[in-house]
Amino acid sequence: MSEDKYYRSLTRSIVLIIIVVSCTPLLLIAAIAGYQFQTAYKHKVMDHLAALVERHRENIDSFLREKLADIRVIGSIYSPEQLSDERVLENLLQSLQEHHGGTFVDLGFVNEEGVQVAYAGPFKLRRVNYADAQWFLRAMSNPYTISDVFLGVRGLPHFIVAIRVGGDGASWILRSTIDFVHFNRLVENLRVGKTGHAVIINRDGELQTQSVDKPALLPEKFVELFEGRPEQTISLMPGEGLSAPPGYESFRLERHPDVKIFEDRNPTTHSETIYLATVLKNGDWILVFQQSVHDAFRDLYEARSITVGLIILSACMIGGMAVYLARRTVKRIVQADREKEMMNEQIIEAGKLASVGELAAGIAHEINNPVAIMVEEAGWVEDLLEELRAESTETLEEVRRALTQIKTQGARCKEITHKLLSFARRTDPKVQVVSINELVQEVVGLSEQRARFANIRIRTHLTPELPPIAVSPSEMQQVLLNLINNAIDAMERKGGAIDITTRLEDGFLVVDVADTGEGIPKANLQRIFDPFFTTKPVGKGTGLGLSICYGIVKKMGGDITVNSAVGLGTTFHIHLPVAGGGSLAASEPDR
Amino acid sequence: MKDIRVMLVDDEVPFVDTMTKRLTKRGLDVVTAFSGAEALEKLDGMKGVDVVVLDVKMPGMDGIETLREIKSRFPLLEVIMLTGHATVETAIEGMKLGAHDYLMKPCDIEELLGKVKEARDKKARHEQKIIEAKAQSIVLRRGD
Numbered sequence: 001m002s003e004d005k006y007y008r009s010l011t012r013s014i015v016l017i018i019i020v021v022s023c024t025p026l027l028l029i030a031a032i033a034g035y036q037f038q039t040a041y042k043h044k045v046m047d048h049l050a051a052l053v054e055r056h057r058e059n060i061d062s063f064l065r066e067k068l069a070d071i072r073v074i075g076s077i078y079s080p081e082q083l084s085d086e087r088v089l090e091n092l093l094q095s096l097q098e099h100h101g102g103t104f105v106d107l108g109f110v111n112e113e114g115v116q117v118a119y120a121g122p123f124k125l126r127r128v129n130y131a132d133a134q135w136f137l138r139a140m141s142n143p144y145t146i147s148d149v150f151l152g153v154r155g156l157p158h159f160i161v162a163i164r165v166g167g168d169g170a171s172w173i174l175r176s177t178i179d180f181v182h183f184n185r186l187v188e189n190l191r192v193g194k195t196g197h198a199v200i201i202n203r204d205g206e207l208q209t210q211s212v213d214k215p216a217l218l219p220e221k222f223v224e225l226f227e228g229r230p231e232q233t234i235s236l237m238p239g240e241g242l243s244a245p246p247g248y249e250s251f252r253l254e255r256h257p258d259v260k261i262f263e264d265r266n267p268t269t270h271s272e273t274i275y276l277a278t279v280l281k282n283g284d285w286i287l288v289f290q291q292s293v294h295d296a297f298r299d300l301y302e303a304r305s306i307t308v309g310l311i312i313l314s315a316c317m318i319g320g321m322a323v324y325l326a327r328r329t330v331k332r333i334v335q336a337d338r339e340k341e342m343m344n345e346q347i348i349e350a351g352k353l354a355s356v357g358e359l360a361a362g363i364a365h366e367i368n369n370p371v372a373i374m375v376e377e378a379g380w381v382e383d384l385l386e387e388l389r390a391e392s393t394e395t396l397e398e399v400r401r402a403l404t405q406i407k408t409q410g411a412r413c414k415e416i417t418h419k420l421l422s423f424a425r426r427t428d429p430k431v432q433v434v435s436i437n438e439l440v441q442e443v444v445g446l447s448e449q450r451a452r453f454a455n456i457r458i459r460t461h462l463t464p465e466l467p468p469i470a471v472s473p474s475e476m477q478q479v480l481l482n483l484i485n486n487a488i489d490a491m492e493r494k495g496g497a498i499d500i501t502t503r504l505e506d507g508f509l510v511v512d513v514a515d516t517g518e519g520i521p522k523a524n525l526q527r528i529f530d531p532f533f534t535t536k537p538v539g540k541g542t543g544l545g546l547s548i549c550y551g552i553v554k555k556m557g558g559d560i561t562v563n564s565a566v567g568l569g570t571t572f573h574i575h576l577p578v579a580g581g582g583s584l585a586a587s588e589p590d591r
Numbered sequence: 592m593k594d595i596r597v598m599l600v601d602d603e604v605p606f607v608d609t610m611t612k613r614l615t616k617r618g619l620d621v622v623t624a625f626s627g628a629e630a631l632e633k634l635d636g637m638k639g640v641d642v643v644v645l646d647v648k649m650p651g652m653d654g655i656e657t658l659r660e661i662k663s664r665f666p667l668l669e670v671i672m673l674t675g676h677a678t679v680e681t682a683i684e685g686m687k688l689g690a691h692d693y694l695m696k697p698c699d700i701e702e703l704l705g706k707v708k709e710a711r712d713k714k715a716r717h718e719q720k721i722i723e724a725k726a727q728s729i730v731l732r733r734g735d
Contacts, residue, residue, distance in 0.1 A: 365648075368696050368697065369603050369606065369696065371697050372603075372606055372696040372697030372698070373603060373605045373606045373609065373697075374697075375697040376606060376609040376610055376613065376697065376700075377605075377609050379609075379613055379700050380609050380612050380613050383612075383613055383616050410697065414697055418695075
């Protein structure tokens with residue numbers, strides 16, 4: 001259970017490491033490149049917009065200047081007397097309209113009192129008194145004037161270009177109305193994207209142009225803003241002529257020093273708008289370009305969402321990959337751990353054998369002496385009995401039987417201790433290069449006699465020309481004899497057959513010893529190589545045979561495995577490494 | 592048979608006792624010792640021991656050491672090693688050092704008897720040869 005937990009946490013940490021290691025550079029690159037790109041792009045956009053605004057300002061200014069210049073030319077060429085003549089005005093208007101399209105709507109000549117003494121144009125404005133009109137007041141104090149847009153007498157938006165004409169103390173005003181539609185077009189042309197458009201406002205915050213779009217900010221407020229009186233809702237960074245709103249500090253529009261930039265966030269809709277403003281008409285008017293931030297940086301936002309999408313996609317892929325890799329790695333680790341565990345078990349098994357071997361040797365040696373004494377004593381009593389031959393035959397026979405029994409059991413003890421000792425220390429561990437087939441035949445020859453008594457046939461299936469193996473022949477014989485004896489024991493009641501096969505498999509020599517006996521129950525199968533494990537009746541087996549075999553085969557660098565089916569029989573497989581050119585035998589010192 | 596004098600050397604006193612009884616009953620002249628040192632001491636002061644039956648594993652001076660000492664002091668004396676199974680290799684080593692043979696404990700009395708006789712015969716043969724050689728040398732000297 002805790003192992004599962006360990007592997008799960010291992011999986012988790014591998015997944016985390018992979019994700020962190022792979023995603024960190026990705027995110028860093030995305031963040032850095034994204035920031036750089038955003039800055040550059042914003043700078044470029046703002047630069048472009050500022051250039052656009054500046055160009056339009058120049059256009060509008062030059063438009064106004066041009067119109068003013070035309071009127072001034074007229075004012076300087078014609079005398080007030082001539083200008084008071086409506087026919088002259090008519091002619092002038094006609095030629096102006098010829099050269100400037102419909103820009104000049106009318107021409108009027110106004111005296112000091114504000115009365116229009118002469119008029120040429122589509123409206124009947126003769127004798128109209130302009131004494132109270134703002135433009136008139138301004139015109140009287142300035143050599144030339146361009147008025148704000150106003151509705152005036154005719155009730156249509158228009159503005160007036162006026163100059164003061166005259167000498168001798170008397171002042172006349174020559175005025176002309178500029179076609180508003182024509183002028184408006186100049187501003188309307190300034191359109192960028194979906195929401196970017198321009199308006200002109202005067203210093204009082206009155207709109208000087210008509211616009212399809214409603215301005216996001218009240219013109220009055222904008223003037224305040226432009227004048228440098230920031231309101232709470234307006235984010236404005238005061239600067240020297242040029243202000244950079246938050247987020248725009250990084251770029252300074254050095255090439256367009258007359259353009260101010262603001263940013264405003266509508267607190268209710270959270271929509272952000274950027275404003276670019278510049279002054280017109282000697283500072284009377286302000287040209288304001290406005291565009292929603294989202295619109296202005298649409299491409300940037302699109303690129304950003306694509307990037308974010310890509311990053312999310314890659315992160316998902318990395319995550320998936322990490323999980324897959326981690327699972328696979330941990331699976332391998334689990335497998336490796338299992339293999340290690342199995343190895344450990346084998347080592348424990350080997351260690352068990354070795355320690356049992358040592359213990360057995362010690363005990364056997366110690367027991368040998370008392371057994372020897374007992375046997376000798378029994379022998380001595382027997383010797384003594386020889387002398388008492390004649391007396392009381394019956395008792396004598398009984399004593400003799402008891403002695404025989406003692407001797408027999410002593411002999412059994414001796415056999416057990418000898419086996420134990422051979423288990424601990426093999427008598428002849430000298431390694432030689434031998435042919436496995438010859439060994440098998442020798443052993444079969446030894447066992448055949450016993451097998452015949454038990455009605456068992458031993459059949460050999462030997463693959464010819466097998467490579468030689470480097471083993472101790474006596475040990476190998478011991479192993480084979482043990483297996484054959486076990487097989488015979490397993491079939492003693494019913495008889496049967498033992499098949500011994502030698503073959504080559506995966507670079508190992510394999511000897512199979514198969515019997516047709518009763519098989520080994522599954523519960524016993526795991527314990528058959530344990531020392532002292534036996535199913536034979538007391539006195540018949542020591543339980544050491546197979547563990548001796550196991551120890552010998554393992555020591556040779558081989559392996560011994562068993563397949564068994566209850567009722568069908570048992571097969572032992574001995575895997576032995578092929579001799580490496582007989583070097584083992586050569587290096588073995590001669591004893 | 593009476594003419595064979597055997598020395599039994601083993602630290603197991605009951606074993607030596609019983610063996611002595613049995614071998615004596617079979618007509619052997621048995622001398623006993625319970626350690627290597629004792630054996631050497633007795634051999635020094637005693638003439639006519641033919642065969643030593645020597646246990647390999649003894650406390651103090653072990654069988655191999657004792658054997659080496661016996662062989663250096665009494666080269667003609669035949670030794671039979673008596674061994675537990677675990678010390679067979681030592682016994683074989685002993686044979687390389689000049690022991691006549693080895694026996695495994697618990698040993699069969701008849702087998703022991705046979706080996707003792709063999710050893711005695713071998714010793715007798717050796718002595719015979721030595722006598723002959725001596726006679727020859729005398730003969731040769733006389734011929735000078």
